[in-house]
Amino acid sequence: MHSLTQVRADLEARFARLAAQVERIEREQRLPLDDDSGEQAIEREVKDALDTEQRAATDEMKAIRHTLTRLEAGTYGLCTSCGIPIDAARLEAMPTAAHCIECERELAS
Secondary structure (H helix, E strand, O other): OOOOOHHHHHHHHHHHHHHHHHHHHHHHHHOOOOOHHHHHHHHHHHHHHHHHHHHHHHHHHHHHHHHHHHHOOOOOOOOOOOOOEOOHHHHOOOOOOOOOHHHHHHHHH
């Protein structure tokens, strides 16, 4: 597993990329619609897709902020539900994981 310093650096870099992505989407969303109604329909579909992309990015940014907070508090890698250590392979695959696999399964059901 990566060191906590590397995890923090990776998360901060990912956060910066996501913030730039959200900024780009917001700029695109402010563009006026075309005067042609056919083009407007296509542009609305694109804007709907951008909305979905923006929501996913902001959700991931929120998870990264929570993870960085756990890193600062010294609780990174511990399940926020039961307190046991989260498997290293799970954290390697998903550094923002806040729950062990057992608690995640319980939350999903």
